Each structure stands twice: as C-alpha cells, then as structure tokens.
Amino acid sequence: xxxxxxxxxxxxxxxxxxxxxxxxxxxxxxxxxxxxxxxxxxxxxxxxxxxxxxxxxxxxxxxxxxxxxxxxxxxxxxxxxxxxxxxxxxxxxxxxxxxxxxxxxxxxxxxxxxxxxxxxxxxxxxxxxxxxxxxxxxxxxxxxxxxxxxxxxxxxxxxxxxxxxxxxxxxxxxxxxxxxxxxxxxxxxxxxxxxxxxxxxxxxxxxxxxxxxxxxxxxxxxxxxxxxxxxxxxxxxxxxxxxxxxxxxxxxxxxxxxxxxxxxxxxxxxxxxxxxxxxxxxxxxxxxxxxxxxxxxxxxxxxxxxxxxxxxxxxxxxxxxxxxxxxxxxxxxxxxxxxxxxxxxxxxxxxxxxxxxxxxxxxxxxxxxxxxxxxxxxxxxxxxxxxxxxxxxxxxxxxxxxxxxxxxxxxxxxxxxxxxxxxxxxxxxxxxxxxxxxxxxxxxxxxxxxxxxxxxxxxxxxxxxxxxxxxxxxxxxxxxxxxxxxxxxxxxxxxx
RNA sequence: GGGCCUCUAGCUCAGUUGGUUAGAGCAACGGACUUUUAAUCCGUGGGUCGUCGGUUCGAAUCCGACGGGGCCUACCA
Numbered sequence: 369x370x371x372x373x374x375x376x377x378x379x380x381x382x383x384x385x386x387x388x389x390x391x392x393x394x395x396x397x398x399x400x401x402x403x404x405x406x407x408x409x410x411x412x413x414x415x416x417x418x419x420x421x422x423x424x425x426x427x428x429x430x431x432x433x434x435x436x437x438x439x440x441x442x443x444x445x446x447x448x449x450x451x452x453x454x455x456x457x458x459x460x461x462x463x464x465x466x467x468x469x470x471x472x473x474x475x476x477x478x479x480x481x482x483x484x485x486x487x488x489x490x491x492x493x494x495x496x497x498x499x500x501x502x503x504x505x506x507x508x509x510x511x512x513x514x515x516x517x518x519x520x521x522x523x524x525x526x527x528x529x530x531x532x533x534x535x536x537x538x539x540x541x542x543x544x545x546x547x548x549x550x551x552x553x554x555x556x557x558x559x560x561x562x563x564x565x566x567x568x569x570x571x572x573x574x575x576x577x578x579x580x581x582x583x584x585x586x587x588x589x590x591x592x593x594x595x596x597x598x599x600x601x602x603x604x605x606x607x608x609x610x611x612x613x614x615x616x617x618x619x620x621x622x623x624x625x626x627x628x629x630x631x632x633x634x635x636x637x638x639x640x641x642x643x644x645x646x647x648x649x650x651x652x653x654x655x656x657x658x659x660x661x662x663x664x665x666x667x668x669x670x671x672x673x674x675x676x677x678x679x680x681x682x683x684x685x686x687x688x689x690x691x692x693x694x695x696x697x698x699x700x701x702x703x704x705x706x707x708x709x710x711x712x713x714x715x716x717x718x719x720x721x722x723x724x725x726x727x728x729x730x731x732x733x734x735x736x737x738x739x740x741x742x743x744x745x746x747x748x749x750x751x752x753x754x755x756x757x758x759x760x761x762x763x764x765x766x767x768x769x770x771x772x773x774x775x776x777x778x779x780x781x782x783x784x785x786x787x788x789x790x791x792x793x794x795x796x797x798x799x800x801x802x803x804x805x806x807x808x809x810x811x812x813x814x815x816x817x818x819x820x821x822x823x824x825x826x827x828x829x830x831x832x833x834x835x836x837x838x839x840x841x842x843x844x845x846x847x848x849x850x851x852x853x854x855x856x857x858x859x860x861x862x863x864x
Numbered sequence: 865g866g867g868c869c870u871c872u873a874g875c876u877c878a879g880u881u882g883g884u885u886a887g888a889g890c891a892a893c894g895g896a897c898u899u900u901u902a903a904u905c906c907g908u909g910g911g912u913c914g915u916c917g918g919u920u921c922g923a924a925u926c927c928g929a930c931g932g933g934g935c936c937u938a939c940c941a
Contacts (some may be wrong), residue, residue: 383910384874384892425899440902447898465898483891497899516874520890522902523876528933536875584940629940630865639941778941785941816940841941864932 384517391480392513398476401513406488409433412454415493416501424499432503433490435511436460437539439521443478449502452487457545461502462489468506477508484518484539486511531855532863548859551846553669555622558642561664565657567618567644572607574600574624580824581605581763583816584627587637600626603839604643605763606824609792613832617647622842633853634784637862640842645792649836651775654789655752658779658838659689662750662786666849677851683782684749685848691752694739695773701742706735708757708772729812732757744780752777762802762818764790779840781848787840794835796828 381389395401410432419428436452439459443449446466453459464477468491481487491505519525521540530537530544537544559569577596579586581603589598604621611619625641642661646653666673666685673686699705704718708731715734719726726737735757743753755767756776764774768791775791793799803820810817846857855861 382874387892440900442900442903443897444900444903445897447900449900449903451901461901463899467898496901498901500899500901502899517891519875520902521875522890525875526933528871529875531933582941625941627940630938635940641941788941839941844941 385515388482388513388515388517391482392515395480395510395513399509401510403509403511406435406509406511407433407490408435408488412436412452412458412460413456415503416458416460419493419495419501422495422499422501424495425497426495427504428493430493431491432493433488434460434503435486435488436462438481438483438485438487439518441481441483446474448474448477449496450481450487452489453539457542461496461500462487462508463491463494463496463502463504464489464508465504468504469508473505473508480510481508482514482517484514484516486514531861534860547846547850547852547856550669550850551842551857551859554665554842554845554849557665557668558622558661560668561661562618562620562644565618567620567646568616570608570611570616570619570621571623572601572604572611572621574626576601578819578821578823580818580821582625582627583818585629585815587626587628602627603641605837605839606821608643608645608837609832609835610824610827612645612647612835613827613830617833618645620644631862634844634847636843636854636858639854639858642840642842643837645835645837647833647835650791650834651754651777651789651836654836654838655689655691655777655779657836658787658789658840659750661840662781662845662848665845670849675849679851681851683848683851685781689750689752689779691754691777692743693755694735694743694753694757695755697743697753698735698739701746702738706738708770710735729809730757730759732760736760744783747780747783750779750781750786752779759805761790762806763793763799765793765795766798781844784844784847785841786844786848787838789836789838792832792835792837794828794832796825799828800825 392401412434415432415434436454438450439453440451448464450462451459452462464474466474488509488511489503489505490507491503494502494504496502519536519540525537525540534544538548562569575589575598577598579599579602582605584602586599586602589600591598603625604623608619608621620642622640622642624638626638628637629635631637644657646657663673663685666675673684675683675685677683695706695708702718706715710731712731712734715731715738719734719738722741724737724741726734728734754777755770755773756764758766758772758774761774761776764776767773767775777789778785779787793802803818803825806818807820843854843857846852847854850857
C-alpha cells in the first residue's frame with residue numbers, strides 16, 4: 369500500500385480497491401494507466417459485422433486494433449481469454465498467448481488486468497477452436513484502469529443499486545441500454561412527426577417569476593442578482609401561448625417540468641413534458657395529432673403498434689382510439705344522470721354512497737372524482753375522455769354547443785393519464801374571469817390554484833388566434849411503450 | 865402525510881428459539897493449466913451485521929429512536 373495516491377492514503381481502502389490502486393501505479397510506471405490515445409483501427413461492432421459466420425479455428429489474416437471493457441476473464445498458463453464489451457453492449461473475445469504476444473506481455477496481462485478494465489488489443493481476427501470470433505493479440509495496452517470491482521454478472525442487481533449507479537446498470541444490463549435507445553428514438557420520432565407538419569420547436573423559461581399553466585405545487589428558488597424568488601416551471605403553457613400570439617402558429621416544446629409533489633410508479637418530481645399548440649386547430653385536431661405522435665413513435669421505434677410490455681402483456685395502440693364523453697360515460701356507469709347542472713349537494717350524496725370522501729366547493733372536482741371511480745377502472749385500451757367541467761379547467765374554452773363544459777380531453781392508456789388537450793381559451797376577458805375564480809379558490813386555501821398572470825393576459829389582449837393545444841408526458845409515453853415504471857424510463861431519476 | 869415491510873463482504877443472498885470464532889456463490893489474493901465461454905482445480909484473506917441507544921451473563925437476532933430503500937394509501941400528470 370506504499371504507492372497509493374496521496375488523496376487515498378488517509379482512507380483505509382477496501383482490499384479490492386487497494387489492489388487495483390497498486391496496479392494503477394505499476395501501469396503508470398510502465399507507461400500509463402490512462403493513455404490519452406490508442407491506435408484503434410476498428411470497432412467491435414464493425415469487426416463482428418465483417419465476420420458474422422466464420423467456421424471454427426479460422427485465421428482471417430485481418431489485423432485490427434480495438435478496445436473494450438473486460439466483462440469476463442479466463443486466464444490459463446500460457447493462453448488468456450477475455451470478453452471485451454463496447455459501449456453498445458457488443459462483445460468480442462480477446463486472446464493473449466505466449467507465442468503471439470510473448471512472455472513479457474502475457475505476464476503483465478495476468479498481473480495487471482482486472483474485470484472491468486478498458487483494454488486495447490492489436491492482432492489478427494480469428495476464430496477459436498470452439499468457433500468464438502476473437503482477436504489473437506500480438507500486443508495489448510491498458511486503455512483505462514478500473515479501481516472498483518464490477519458487480520457480479522450472475523445475479524440481477526438490486527433495484528436501489530441500479531438507480532443509484534445507473535452507469536453500472538448500463539454496463540451490465542442490456543435492457544438498461546435498450547431503454548435509453550428507445551427513449552432517444554421516441555424523441556426523434558416525435559420531432560419527425562412535428563417536422564412533417566411544419567411545427568417549430570422552441571424552448572421557454574424554466575425559471576419563472578410566476579408559475580402557471582397547470583394546477584400543482586412548485587419548487588421555489590431565489591435569484592441573488594435579481595433579489596427575487598423564482599419558481600421552477602410546472603408547465604410551459606403560458607409562454608408557448610405567448611409564442612402563438614407572436615405568430616409562431618405551430619409550435620412545440622419538449623422539456624422538463626418540476627412539481628413539488630409525491631413520487632410513485634407514475635410520478636417523478638421532474639418529468640419530461642411535450643406541449644404543442646396549433647393556430648386554427650381545436651381539441652379534435654389535437655386528438656388526431658396526439659394519436660399520430662404516439663402511433664408513429666411505436667412504429668418507428670418498436671416496429672409495431674401492438675406493443676409487447678415488460679411483463680408479457682400486450683398494449684394495443686393501433687386503430688382509431690375511442691372518444692367518450694365524461695358526463696355521458698359517468699351517467700351510464702353510475703346509473704344516475706349527471707350533467708353540468710347537477711348540484712354539488714347531489715354529487716356529494718352520490719360520492720357518499722360509494723364511499724368517496726371529498727369536500728370541495730367545485731362541481732367539477734366531484735364529477736372528476738366520480739368519473740375516476742366509476743369509469744376509469746374499465747378503460748383498458750387507449751381512450752380520449754372528452755368535455756370536462758368548466759370550473760376545473762381554467763385555461764380551456766367553453767364548449768361550442770354544450771353548456772357548462774369545456775373543450776378538453778384526457779388520453780388514458782393502461783389506466784393512467786397519458787396526455788391532455790384543449791381548444792384553448794383565447795378571450796382575454798373570460799381568461800381574466802377564470803383567473804379571478806382561481807384566486808378565490810386560493811383564498812380558501814387550495815395550494816394548487818392558479819395565480820393571476822397579468823403579463824400573460826396582456827399577451828392575450830394582443831390577440832391569440834383560435835388554437836388547439838396538447839400536453840403529453842414523455843416519461844409516461846415510454847412507460848406505455850415498455851411497461852416499465854417511471855424511474856426506469858428516466859436515465860438518472862432523483863434519489864435522496 | 866398515514867400504515868406495513870426491509871437494510872448482513874465489492875455484488876447477489878443464507879443466518880434456526882438470543883448462545884463458541886457470522887456463512888455461500890461470484891469477485892479478490894497465492895498456486896497449477898495453450899482453446900476457454902459464468903473456464904476448471906488446490907489454497908488464502910476479506911465484516912462497525914445501516915447508525916445510535918436500551919434489555920440481557922450473552923444481540924445480526926429482542927425493544928426504541930434516527931437514516932436509506934420498497935409496497936400500500938392520500939395529493940398530483
């Protein structure tokens with residue numbers, strides 16, 4: 369332990385780290401444990417692709433120099449085998465033999481190389497006597513010495529360890545890498561769908577003087593320079609609408625929202641949100657668009673709209689998704705006709721009979737709670753629930769023909785809310801009235817009630833064209849496509 | 865926020881009713897091995913049993929507090 373680095377000398381190192389620290393020192397004495405560059409000529413992927421089906425015990429004559437992380441190590445007296453893995457998870461075998469590499473290199477390999485190290489090997493591409501595609505090395509170099517041991521590859525890692533050490537999860541678990549690729553592919557597909565319809569992608573503020581655009585509790589922070597409290601955004605809606613006022617008539621944003629609320633299998637404190645606005649669209653066109661975005665993503669990334677989930681069940685996203693009225697489906701399911709005129713007292717009575725404990729001044733809150741109790745559990749496939757109560761949707765336009773409801777829908781997939789869409793409220797006078805109603809609600813102690821945003825109202829006063837808007841949770845879309853929990857769809861979810 | 869469960873070696877896990885020095889596999893260390901595939905064989909080391917406190921002759925084990933994690937529940941998407 370005499371050669372360990374200064375920083376580490378104070379600490380009583382675990383045995384395996386101390387051993388590797390010593391090897392690092394010896395590698396540095398010989399050259400470098402972390403060389404700046406290596407004479408790489410081929411990737412593992414390219415090498416494997418070139419020889420997909422070689423017979424056993426073949427010498428190709430092809431010389432390559434390639435690098436990878438050691439996942440398995442099988443050393444014998446005069447011939448060593450190692451399984452090298454690339455970042456994409458492709459593997460190839462390296463062989464270090466006495467007669468090709470020489471005594472010195474064979475000894476240093478056995479002495480200095482550990483599981484998990486990044487190594488470079490140079491030599492001929494061959495197949496072993498068992499037919500394994502291999503590089504028979506004439507030379508090897510350390511590419512990057514690993515100081516900590518990799519977990520054993522024969523047991524699944526614990527859930528907590530995987531989330532806290534996602535980089536290790538990515539090294540050892542194929543599915544972890546796959547999910548990252550699926551997510552990237554979905555983002556790409558969504559952007560393609562928008563591009564084909566002439567939508568422009570923008571970025572709007574995450575730090576906001578006033579949070580708005582949704583009903584939720586915000587994270588609060590402080591700007592020293594402006595000496596003012598700021599909020600992390602709970603939604604981009606009010607800024608995207610300003611963009612539409614400004615003439616960006618088809619606009620979308622994919623970015624993070626932050627909500628200071630509970631976390632579970634379908635909720636994360638920070639989550640990726642897609643919002644889109646289309647001038648001269650309405651909530652019908654947004655349903656069409658949402659269905660296209662999701663179906664295209666499934667087709668582009670998974671090659672099918674009938675998606676096989678993690679647990680083996682099937683999530684069928686194909687076809688045209690049904691659009692069911694909230695009031696009608698509720699009336700049908702509970703056996704009592706519920707309309708926007710039904711009084712809070714009657715709704716409370718209905719809630720009491722099925723044991724829903726709720727005490728709230730708003731008619732809409734009851735209708736939504738009752739709907740979730742009576743109708744939601746029966747929704748299996750994707751379905752749009754349309755025409756919501758007016759008092760719980762302050763940013764949505766009144767229905768064009770039905771009194772007391774607004775042109776809003778929620779999309780449910782696998783039982784959870786996947787997306788929402790409106791015919792946007794663009795009348796600045798009505799919007800002000802809705803904000804005032806929200807403020808009265810806030811005065812009664814509702815911490816999620818919206819604030820009156822004068823700057824947003826000012827923008828509306830300059831004229832926003834009739835528009836449709838949609839919001840879609842990206843993490844939840846990944847859940848719909850994979851069947852994973854939200855923390856598995858996020859590369860580095862929040863951990864305490 | 866409320867309820868239940870859980871934390872043992874680098875990783876995955878055993879550990880009986882409270883009883884000697886806390887075990888296994890992989891990983892590590894020493895040795896053997898020129899065709900292995902989770903290589904094999906022989907040998908060795910590695911633990912503040914989450915933390916602190918209590919009960920007891922004796923605590924990984926029982927009790928309490930705190931911390932981490934999970935599930936259910938409530939709020940939200």
